[in-house]
């Protein structure tokens with residue numbers, strides 16, 4: 001399993017392109033229900049990072065976190081379990097953490113930015129916004145949901161009602177490109 005991307009995504013359009021690329025590299029371009037837990041575990045098995053499933057009381061204020069330099073993604077146990085059962089919000093949390101990992105990796109490896117450059121970027125680019133944007137673009141692929149209702153997207157892509165509504169609205173505004 002390899003992922004390489006020459007673009008360090010920033011805008012929603014960049015992230016849309018990146019998420020399509022991400023799916024295609026995994027041969028999941030046409031998968032309606034993106035197998036996010038299997039993909040997380042596949043990357044871990046391939047040596048990209050370790051996964052730590054953390055008890056709820058050890059991480060009460062967050063659902064997951066990515067410690068890039070330790071090559072570690074920590075997911076709270078309840079979120080991990082629910083993601084395995086297909087819960088939309090929990091699935092999006094895992095996508096969110098994966099983005100943090102690969103974004104950081106792209107910036108360090110492809111662009112070889114200095115620490116100072118990275119710090120200054122982060123003041124005006126919100127990595128949390130970008131990670132949420134990626135989760136939506138990855139789990140609700142624009143090219144597969146064009147004729148669908150909100151309810152169909154919820155069911156077929158296994159995402160929350162809120163995410164389905166939000167993504168369909170964005171795609172409509174962007175003219176489905």
Ligand SMILES: [Zn+2]
Nearest residue numbers: 096100128131
């Ligand atoms: Zn985050």
